[in-house]
Amino acid sequence: MLYICTMITKPEILAPAGDMDKLKTALAYGADAVYAGIPKFSLRTRETAFSTESLQEAIEYVHKKDKKIYLTLNIFPHNLKVEAFLRELDTVVPMGPDALIMADPGMIALARDRHPAMPLHLSTQANTVNWAAAAFWRDLGLQRIILSRELRLDEIAEIHARVPGIELEAFVHGAICIAYSGRCLISNYLHFRDANQGTCTNSCRWEYRMAYERGSLLDIEGGQKAADALSAPAEGLVLHESERPGEAFPISEDMHGTYLMNSKDLCAIELIPELLRSGVCSLKIEGRTKSSYYTAVTTRAYRRALDAHLAGKLFDPEDLRELMRLSNRTYTTGFYTRNPRQYGENYEDGLSEGIGEAVAGRVLAYDPGSGLAELEVKNRFSQNETLTLITPEGNRDILPCRILDDKGRNLECAHGGGKNVRIPLTEDPGPFAFLRKKSI
Numbered sequence: 086m087l088y089i090c091t092m093i094t095k096p097e098i099l100a101p102a103g104d105m106d107k108l109k110t111a112l113a114y115g116a117d118a119v120y121a122g123i124p125k126f127s128l129r130t131r132e133t134a135f136s137t138e139s140l141q142e143a144i145e146y147v148h149k150k151d152k153k154i155y156l157t158l159n160i161f162p163h164n165l166k167v168e169a170f171l172r173e174l175d176t177v178v179p180m181g182p183d184a185l186i187m188a189d190p191g192m193i194a195l196a197r198d199r200h201p202a203m204p205l206h207l208s209t210q211a212n213t214v215n216w217a218a219a220a221f222w223r224d225l226g227l228q229r230i231i232l233s234r235e236l237r238l239d240e241i242a243e244i245h246a247r248v249p250g251i252e253l254e255a256f257v258h259g260a261i262c263i264a265y266s267g268r269c270l271i272s273n274y275l276h277f278r279d280a281n282q283g284t285c286t287n288s289c290r291w292e293y294r295m296a297y298e299r300g301s302l303l304d305i306e307g308g309q310k311a312a313d314a315l316s317a318p319a320e321g322l323v324l325h326e327s328e329r330p331g332e333a334f335p336i337s338e339d340m341h342g343t344y345l346m347n348s349k350d351l352c353a354i355e356l357i358p359e360l361l362r363s364g365v366c367s368l369k370i371e372g373r374t375k376s377s378y379y380t381a382v383t384t385r386a387y388r389r390a391l392d393a394h395l396a397g398k399l400f401d402p403e404d405l406r407e408l409m410r411l412s413n414r415t416y417t418t419g420f421y422t423r424n425p426r427q428y429g430e431n432y433e434d435g436l437s438e439g440i441g442e443a444v445a446g447r448v449l450a451y452d453p454g455s456g457l458a459e460l461e462v463k464n465r466f467s468q469n470e471t472l473t474l475i476t477p478e479g480n481r482d483i484l485p486c487r488i489l490d491d492k493g494r495n496l497e498c499a500h501g502g503g504k505n506v507r508i509p510l511t512e513d514p515g516p517f518a519f520l521r522k523k524s525i
Contacts, residue, residue, distance in 0.1 A: 101120060103373035110380050110384075114384040119152070120154070126160050137177070140177060159187055187207065207231060212233050227251065237423075255365045255368065258370045259383075260372070350414045354387060355400060444520070447519050448515075451514065482523065
């Protein structure tokens with residue numbers, strides 16, 4: 086059984102657009118829609134590639150492609166920011182985005198009064214986890230709810246059944262916050278940078294060490310400083326909760342420390358059929374601050390998987406394998422089928438790692454006369470090293486027999502961060518091609 090949302094013509098692949106290049110890349114690799122942040126008023130204010138002025142260009146570009154663009158204004162503004170928030174709202178609405186993504190109830194009410202014709206989508210930051218809340222927002226005039234990441238498939242299905250007339254969007258890929266749908270205070274507590282104001286420092290990804298304090302408690306309290314000596318806890322330390330006898334929550338630490346709050350990354354590509362049956366009609370990829378290469382690979386993988394399902398074909402494991410090749414904190418399918426508990430956390434490190442296939446470079450231009458492609462080099466590669474050429478149409482292996490610098494001199498290898506190089510290609514791969522190192 087295939088579910089098709091009644092409010093849009095077919096299920097939607099929604100990709101991140103951190104800047105204009107990522108926006109164009111997402112559309113080239115199969116996105117039906119993109120979402121971009123409003124400067125200062127989205128939860129990715131560290132990503133400042135778009136200005137208020139350049140958003141107009143972005144909206145026009147997307148609409149020329151007959152696609153959609155949603156703009157994010159999902160911070161919870163304090164009193165001092167409300168008037169500026171409303172001025173920004175009055176500026177972007179006339180640009181003609183397809184919807185605004187918002188979270189603050191007061192700002193939503195003001196937006197409905199000031200711009201009643203503007204479609205509004207409820208951000209995942211609003212933590213919608215039940216059908217009563219969904220009905221409330223629908224009756225307030227919102228078109229779509231971006232569901233909390235903590236919902237199971239059966240809970241989504243019940244919301245869909247009980248609350249007709251509203252679109253449901255769900256995250257299918259990307260980083261997961263350890264706090265409830267991003268409602269996090271760790272960054273604010275440690276660094277006075279508020280995640281709910283768009284300035285999260287990702288403190289949950291950092292290394293923390295557990296220790297016992299030794300010495301006089303009175304001395305410690307009186308001096309308001311740490312104990313003089315610290316020691317790591319014994320191996321096999323677990324936490325017990327008094328009301329759950331027999332259940333142990335493991336905590337481990339090695340020479341590298343421990344990462345108690347570091348969630349694994351979400352990858353729900355194998356659950357597309359179940360998500361659609363539950364009532365989801367927009368499949369959202371996280372990652373506005375990630376690279377254009379990430380945008381290309383994730384968008385294409387989910388595009389192919391969705392199209393295969395709609396055509397009645399079986400899931401192709403190669404689509405999952407493509408996602409595995411990206412840097413990641415190891416994957417989880419999240420809460421959709423069960424509570425992942427400790428299996429949803431990465432206890433080992435706060436870094437992103439793939440399976441050894443780094444991007445080698447990006448094609449910037451192609452000269453049909455010489456048959457040479459100009460590359461922006463991302464990571465070192467050598468002559469006669471097999472590379473994978475990635476385009477919206479597919480992958481193919483190539484073996485560059487020459488690497489030339491800007492003066493036409495032959496190089497044994499190209500280095501990331503250096504000058505652009507040229508390599509021979511048999512045909513123009515198009516403006517959105519990448520090269521990936523091939524190790525397996």
